[in-house]
Amino acid sequence: MRKFWLLCLCASFLPALAMSSEKMKPKDVKWLQGFSETRNIGCDLYEDSSYSTTGREGLEFIPSSLKEKKLRPDSKITCDLWAKTDDIKTPVLHVSEEFNIEGVRVNIYHSDASGTIGKDYNDKGAWNSACKTDAMTDEVTCYVSHKSFYLFRDKSGYRVLVGGEHFPGTLAYVRIGKGKPIASGEGGVFSSSDSVSIVDSIDKHSSISTRYTRWPYERTIDENLDVKYLPQAKTVLDLIYDNHI
Incomplete structure (x- = not known):
């Protein structure tokens, strides 16, 4: 059941898309500042x-x-107007926060803590993030991900998940350098102890390989991960989890 829930959770997280934006016109800034809600946000x-x-x-x-x-006192808050697909008369305000962790750029949307750890969405080493609050239990689950590698955090601690749409009965694997591959449980979910061991064993110089088997063609998917931003991604994971409603 936990495996199925984690997979559904991954599928339900849709990190905010990078959109083409331009600097807001002064008249629109003035209009936007006329709302008390905007003034309370404190747009930079x-x-x-x-x-x-x-x-x-x-x-x-x-x-x-x-x-x-704010997640961090040194961050900058951006207020961005987006169009609504079902109402061209009323824009929607998206609020994001940008800061740096050890020289790595982080941009987080306040609506669901989705965002990017890295230069931008075109950065091949970038990680994504998001959080979700369960509608029935109010339990918070957050994750950071790079390619097929997901690191979750919830009230039980950390869990690694590799891949998605797994072929029934197959396992996923993580190999650090030339070490012995670590096998997942069902559905690509690793045990708590193995998850912590995997994360603690990785440094920016590590070579990391993952493997899982995808449904419906029983196709083996191998990937090499770029983990240079993993320490910053884990810091962001803890930050958004601890601050999520």
């Missing part, structure tokens, strides 16, 4: 990713999933 930067035909008849605010206004 303003961008406009909405279509030119998007009206200004109102503004939709997406509730923040974070406990505090």
Whole structure:
């Protein structure tokens, strides 16, 4: 059951897409600052990713999933207007936060803690992040991922998951350098002890390989991971988990 739940959770996380944006026009900044909700956010930067035909008849605010206004005191908050597909009269405000961890850029959306750890979405070494609160239990689960490698954190601790849409009865594997491959449990989910061991054994110089078998063609998927940002990704994972509502 836990394996199925984690897989569904991965599928349900859709990190915010990188959109084409431009600096917001002064008249729109003034209009946006007219809302008390915006003033409470404390925007440092303003961008406009909405279509030119998007009206200004109102503004939709997406509730923040974070406990505090900022994850870090040295960060910059960007307020970005997006177009709504079902209402061209009313834009929606997306709030993101950018900061650096040991020289690595981090950008997190406040709506669901989705974001990027790395230069941008085109950075081949970048990691993604997101969080989700269970609708029935209010339990929080967050993850960071790179390619097919996912590191989750919930109230039970850390779990590594490799791959998705696994062929029934197959396992996933992680190999660190020339060491012996570590096998997962069912559905690519590794035990808590193996998960901690995997993460603790990786440094920025490590070569990491993963393998899982994909349904429906029983196709073996092998990947080599770029783990240079893993320490920063784990720091972000702890940060968004500890601050998620």
